[in-house]
Amino acid sequence: MKGIVSKSTGSWYKVYIDGREVDARLRGKIRTQNLKSTNPVTVGDVVFLDVQDEEYLIKGVEDRKNCIVRKSNKLSKQYQLIASNIDQALLVVTPAYPYTPMGFIDRYLITASAYHIPVIILINKSDLNEPKLSAYRDELQATYLGLGYDCRLMSFLSESDIEEVQKLIQSKTTVISGNSGVGKSTLANAISAGIDQKIGEISSSYDKGQHTTTFAQMFVVNPDTFIIDTPGLKDFGLVHLKKNQLSHYFPEMKAVLENCKFNNCIHLEEPECAVIKELEKGNIAESRYLNYLNMLDELDQA
Numbered sequence: 336m337k338g339i340v341s342k343s344t345g346s347w348y349k350v351y352i353d354g355r356e357v358d359a360r361l362r363g364k365i366r367t368q369n370l371k372s373t374n375p376v377t378v379g380d381v382v383f384l385d386v387q388d389e390e391y392l393i394k395g396v397e398d399r400k401n402c403i404v405r406k407s408n409k410l411s412k413q414y415q416l417i418a419s420n421i422d423q424a425l426l427v428v429t430p431a432y433p434y435t436p437m438g439f440i441d442r443y444l445i446t447a448s449a450y451h452i453p454v455i456i457l458i459n460k461s462d463l464n465e466p467k468l469s470a471y472r473d474e475l476q477a478t479y480l481g482l483g484y485d486c487r488l489m490s491f492l493s494e495s496d497i498e499e500v501q502k503l504i505q506s507k508t509t510v511i512s513g514n515s516g517v518g519k520s521t522l523a524n525a526i527s528a529g530i531d532q533k534i535g536e537i538s539s540s541y542d543k544g545q546h547t548t549t550f551a552q553m554f555v556v557n558p559d560t561f562i563i564d565t566p567g568l569k570d571f572g573l574v575h576l577k578k579n580q581l582s583h584y585f586p587e588m589k590a591v592l593e594n595c596k597f598n599n600c601i602h603l604e605e606p607e608c609a610v611i612k613e614l615e616k617g618n619i620a621e622s623r624y625l626n627y628l629n630m631l632d633e634l635d636q637a
């Protein structure tokens with residue numbers, strides 16, 4: 336039989352099979368794809384199972400459509416699988432309470448794009464209306480709509496906005512990300528009567544240091560609609576990216592980089608660099624370029 340992994344602790348798993356969740360264990364060694372991962376099975380995996388003595392045993396993993404990973408620690412070459420088979424991501428941000436910096440949003444967008452995961456930005460708490468907050472909200476919306484992203488104003492306290500999100504996620508597997516306090520649990524609870532997350536709590540163990548083992552959790556909204564609760568992609572590995580590929584994931588750089596003199600230009604100090612030219616003309620925002628430099632620093636040389 337076949338199922339979808341909805342939770343993993345590393346030693347046992349919850350698997351969604353035909354409308355219900357069962358506990359399962361791994362049967363011996365599992366053949367995995369060609370990735371140096373510390374965990375063979377992750378949330379979102381489609382797995383094949385046997386039942387033996389009333390116990391569910393996972394005997395194999397279907398090839399993954401995609402998979403987000405993070406480095407298991409800074410020095411190691413091994414990766415931890417966080418979640419797989421993702422159709423899209425909802426990035427929840429707020430102009431205040433908490434303030435979401437653009438640097439965080441950019442990094443998320445670029446990382447997701449490197450994984451070929453489309454992102455919808457939800458600017459939440461639109462019911463709050465202090466002038467300062469509204470100014471930053473307008474700036475966020477203008478910036479990301481201007482860059483061509485799907486970006487929507489929302490209040491998760493509004494029923495019609497929740498219905499809009501329900502339509503967005505129907506028949507898909509959706510990762511929901513965002514800093515603590517932006518409203519992820521509020522959203523999950525409103526989406527589905529079966530979900531009961533604590534509101535106003537710092538969830539899971541994601542931000543408690545690099546040695547904590549962390550796993551995403553998947554919720555079944557209806558039999559072909561799943562949401563996965565993960566943290567920001569902050570320390571998710573940009574595993575497959577080389578330095579000279581990074582700018583391809585910044586739409587405003589991608590649009591001009593074929594005019595750079597060198598085709599492996601990384602837009603630092605190369606002569607006749609089209610990205611630098613657009614930056615100097617003000618067509619590429621300085622903040623976006625600075626975020627680009629920060630991310631570039633972390634990538635391996637091609």
Ligand SMILES: Nc1nc2c(ncn2[C@@H]2O[C@H](COP(=O)(O)OP(=O)(O)O)[C@@H](O)[C@H]2O)c(=O)[nH]1
Nearest residue numbers: 460490491492515516517518519520521534535
């Ligand atoms: N004013 C307002 N508050 C919200 C909205 N969505 C969530 N909140 C509040 O924001 C706080 C944090 O929400 P929570 O769902 O726990 O955020 P999480 O940490 O991302 O899971 C709670 O007090 C929620 O009631 C919204 O649209 N408007």
Ligand SMILES: [Mg+2]
Nearest residue numbers: 519520536538
């Ligand atoms: Mg929460």
Ligand SMILES: [Zn+2]
Nearest residue numbers: 595600602608
């Ligand atoms: Zn260049």
